[in-house]
Amino acid sequence: MAKPLRLNAFTMATPDHLSPGLWRHPRSDAARYHQRGYWTELARILERGLFDGLFIADTLGVSDVFKASRDTALADGLHLPVNDPLLAVSAMAEVTEHLGFGVTVSMTYEHPFQLARRMSTLDHLTDGRIGWNMVTSALDSASRAFGRAAQLPHDSRYDMADEYAALCYKLWEGSWSDRAVINDAASGRYVDPAQVRSIHHDGAHFKLDAIHLCEPSPQRTPVLYQAGASPRGRRFGAENAECIFIGAPSKRVLGTFVAAVRDSIRAAGRDPHEVLIFAEHTVIVGKTDREAAAKEAEYRHYCSDEAALALMSGWIGTDLSRYKLDDPFHHIDSNAIRTAVEAMSSADPDRVWTIREIAAWCGIGGLSPVTTGSAERVADTLIAWTEETDIDGFNLAHAVTHENFRDIADLLVPELQRRGVYKQAYAPGTLRQKLFGRGDRLPSHHPAAAHRWPAE
Template sequence: MTRQIVLNAFDMNCVTHIVAGTWRHPESQAARYKDIEYWLDLAKLLERGLFDGLFIADVLGIYDVYGGGPEAALRSGAQVPVNDPLLVVPAMATVTKHLGFGVTAATSFEHPYSFARRMSTLDHLTKGRVGWNIVTGYLESAARNHGLDTITPHADRYDIADEYTEVLYKLWEGSWDDDAVGTDPGRAEYADAGKVHPIAHEGKHFRVPGIHLSEPSLQRTPVLYQAGASNRGRQFGAENAEVIFIGAPTKEVLKEAVADIRTRASNAGRDPYDVKIVNGHVAVTGATEAAAQERYEDLRRYIDPQGALALWSGWLGTDLSQFNLDDPVAVTDNEFLKSSVQMFGQGQWTLRDFIDAHAIDAEGGFTVGSPTQVADQLQEWVEETDVDGFNLTNAITPGSFVDFIDHVVPELQRRGVYKTEYTEGALRHKLFGRGARLPKTHRAAGYRRVTKEATI
């Protein structure tokens, strides 16, 4: 059987996600991010393209490292203003039947007890089509505005995430038996109190004595996404995540990362292919190679260099305004996004080079070409690196997704490497074909009290 490519659309509830400045493009609808109609239209478009999911990024702070303040981010709209990613999902679920929704939420700034209820609610309302992108947070401004003096050290953030997910697994998987509730004729009680269990969690970071507030949803635990690429992040992902997002810029880097994650997953007692690995990718395409190149040159005219540097300064934890455009730039390791530090390098780039090379493709691979050329590239990445698919970043929204769906999707389908219809059922079943629930080999399964499998 030919391996099917997994595709997510990568977006954010803001005017500029990755490619700073392109909200000014005459075709861009990004400024409509605050209108529910924008999200409804996007969801219907992506379902037309048979995308596996819409992956919605998020931050809870502002990019204020560049120049020592938020001015560059505000002027360019670089991930500010930014709205809540979870609130747009129920509306999108009403106009789609199959599209999955991966929402980002940090373990650093919300108590797991209340977060468990929010995600269970989404899983109920979407009929099992929601996933959680687990992040630990990296912006100093987010830490300060949540009452912390500084951002928690990187290793400590993952220690907190380990316990955070433990609490959630206890709530989602073990608090309610599958048959604890019912409305069968003649049943006298809605919930059987003997089948609802306090989790009695007493840990270093959290104390949660009681029961989960929500009855079991179709998936119980949402599909688990994760995007940490550091050594500690990879280990956490190998033990917990079902879909891991990487931003590798070359096939060589991606191949090493994929092999490492699969080995770690196997060492954690999991099937290494119980983890779907997706790499960031920007595809600029058109009906022909010439049309795609013309599209690319048009998009480049709208790039905001200071907005791009505001984003990179936040990711790196280093104020890039201190460097001249043509000076080699080296950044030191720190407690922020360690994977970005590794990608930026130690003097291999000038800022001018970096803006030119990575203002559009800051999150992984990059292809400009005809439908055949883009399809060739995506197939090569899969075949040469063992990656499962891609998070497609838009240069303009929704235009980048429209171009890909109209031109590249039919070519991938013609080659038999992309689905021609959706599988019925919950998001986890669509991705893995084994039902709505986590497999017994997953860490969360150790907290279960139930054995009955949900229908899909």
Template sequence: MAKQIRLNAFDVNAAMHNSHGLWKHPESERYRYKDLKYWVEMAQLLERGLFDALFLADVYGFYDIYRGSRDAALRDAIQAPINDPSLIIPTMAYATKHLSFAVTVPTTYEQPYAHARRMTTLDHLTNGRIGWNVVTSFLPSAARNFGLDKMISHDERYDIADEYLEVVYKLWEGSWEDEAVIRDAVRGIYTDPSKVHEIHHEGKHYRVPGPHLSEPSPQRTPVLYQAGASPRGRAFAAKHAECVFIDGHSYESMKFYVDDIRAQAVAYGRHPDDIKVFMALSTIVGTTAKEAEEKLRELTSLSSEEGPQAIYGGYTGIDLSKGDPNQILTFQATDHGQTVLARYTKMSPKEMTYGEVIESVKKIGGRAVVLTGSAEQVADQMQTWMEKTGIDGFNLGHLVTPGSLKEVIDLVVPILQERGVYKREYEQGTMREKLFGAGQSRLSERHPGASYRYK
């Protein structure tokens, strides 16, 4: 049987995501992001298309590196204004049966004790259809608004995240036994106190005695996503992640990331197939290749000049407005994200000038691969990426919302189904079971989090 392509929709609870300038498109409904009905319609559309999940990004600050100001980000709705992504999930879950939800929450500013309860609550309310995208946050404006003078250094953020995961594993896996809640009306006991345990965590960054506030949910620990591809990020993913989200720009670089993370996972005692890898992707689909090219020209005419440079500044710490267009951009270690800067410098097949980088990030779709063509051509290209890189699927952005998603669901998905590489119905069970198989609602015994289970 051919390997099945998995699809998540890549989104954010904001006025715009990564389609800079395309909020101006007459068919865009992004402005409705504040309306619960919008999100219900989105979830039901994705379930009709048999998507695995809605993957919700988030950010805790303004993109204000470019020209030393947040103005460009605000003018072009660069992930601002933005709302809390976790609060829309229960309503979408109520309106669907199978669609799962992965929500981004940073470890740098969120306390693990409160976060553990929030995720357990979401796992209960979705009946086990929740995942957590573990990030460490990267904007100086976020650090300032959480009371810090400057950002915590890149690698130290991952050190904090390692301990953070240890705390939540103890709360989710080890604090409450499965039989703690008995609801025995005869004896008058709702929860057996002897089966609820403190965790007694004393670490460098956190002191959490416990116990966890919530009773065990269907998955206990949510499905764990991770979205960093720096050397430290890949090591963190190999240890903790069950799903990894990576930007791709060539078959070779994507295959390197996939192979490296899975090889490191084996070193942690895990199996290579314990990790599913999703690649960022956008599509422009037409009934013909000519129609798709016409759509691309239309989208390009609406694209933003400064917006992409604003988000690049946030991701890298580099203000592209300060460089001469003919000057070579070189890699500089910053405490922002490192992968995006490396892509245009030390991982680029050739040296790139500031001007060339600006033109590259301004392209429709930004850093993500954009597949343009007829439905057959897009399906072909999706299969080629799968075969050449070893990925498991795509986090699918939508350039025009919801039109770009409808194009894929109505035109591309039937072709993939006919070829036997896309499901025709959902598997039953929790998010983790849908990803890894029936009966696997809980973390694998090979996962480091499993070692914290109460014995």
């Protein structure tokens, strides 16, 4: 029997996420990204398709590397304007019962005390369906927005992330006992003060002396997601993550990444398969192969090569406008997103990309592979990728939203179910219970468990 498939939808609160120019498509809903109905409609579609979750990207900077200007990003709506991804979650939770929400929040610019409170609040409001994508941010423009001349060096950002995560764990797991909330109207006591303790922290990056402001939420610590292919990023994910997100342009590259990630998890003293690995992918599904191919051709008519190069320039921290379209792209030791650099260059040594090929590749789905075809053909491809690379599922990006997600829910999912590789119904419980079939809390061997009250 084939390995069970897991699906997340991948999007961003902006007109143009990973398919530069496609917001202009006449059937695209992307320009409605700032409306409540956009998100509630998307959530209903995904729950109909039994998606495990909606994975929402975010950025705190602007893509201003290309031509040393933000003008291309502004003109194309490329990650700009961009709204706070957390604030739409409550509306989506109201119209769904099972769909999970993995939300990107940077550890570089927000104090962990604030982040811990916001995540606990959403865990309450979603009945335990919230997850946190732990990122360190990669744009110099974000650093300038927060009063810094430039971002911290790549590995230093992860050093700070180690402390950030530990402090969040202390607040979520160790400030309130399971017995703290009494909620006894007769005695007039809502909380037993003896069951709440202050967290005292004096570290290299953060100082704190406070209690966590929220009572314990269903999961306490949200489901932990992480994305990063650099050795330092892999180490952080291996020690902390429950789900890891990888982007790679081919099965060969993806298989190399997955093996390295599993090795890192093993080196961290964990079972390498207790962490779920999701690969970025874009699928264009039709009732027939011909219909799907026609859709892709139509989509590509709206692609913007300039915006695609602006997207990649921001990812790798190098202005691709300085090169001719047929110049080769070589490995660049960048302080930006190492995942992009590794995926496009050194991880696949047999291929040398040209700037023109990068623009065409990023036109639909960013760095992700694109599979186009009938539900049968797309199912064949996704199953093959799963079996040959040892991933657990996919973060499916869109070219045209919500059209692509409707097609996945209505055409692809029934085909996967027919083959016995996709669930017929949601499991009960919180997001962590649905994903792992275990309790609401992190397992006892996770670093967060060291901060729990002794009796718990």
